[in-house]
Amino acid sequence: MGKDIEVGGEFRAKDYQDPPPAPLIDAEELTQWSLYRAVIAEFIATLLFLYITVLTVIGYKSQTDVSKNGDGCGGVGILGIAWAFGGMIFVLVYCTAGISGGHINPAVTFRFVSG
Template structure:
């Protein structure tokens, strides 16, 4: 007793109700002369420096606060592993939030087609 299964032909694809934009070139020479390109480059550079500065200092501070060879070190005195994780996550959130409008991630969503 086998089940009889009727196979229906695949439905016909209807025409799109929108037009795909043409693919953007990987390197656009016209973009190199625009101020927005350099503004985005400066914003990303400063964001990367701030990210590295805060996160590396957090790790160094944790290491120096919990060093057992130093006299008078409290085991619970540092930020801990969770503090390091919060420093990394918080810096990523802040930097994306502050640089998204400058570096172009949000610009693409607001441009009319």
């Protein structure tokens, strides 16, 4: 899978060896605490992200609904919703960076932990 280097029209052999491919599922991985710690961190981060951002959108909708005595100019607005999403991503990536690599997507963490 390595690439040969072309120098002056000739290919030179690579000066390193590619490692063998890692197995897709490693039974030894299931006995390590780092996997479970990363899974817990990703679960909490994903849960908090969805909870805060969905509540921001629902709150904005209910605060601006004039049929329910809401103010048409009230609520956090579209910019507030964007700040809620961006702020939550920043905080959660910052908090989980040392545990699982700083991803909010658990699929990325599972791939990096098992690979």
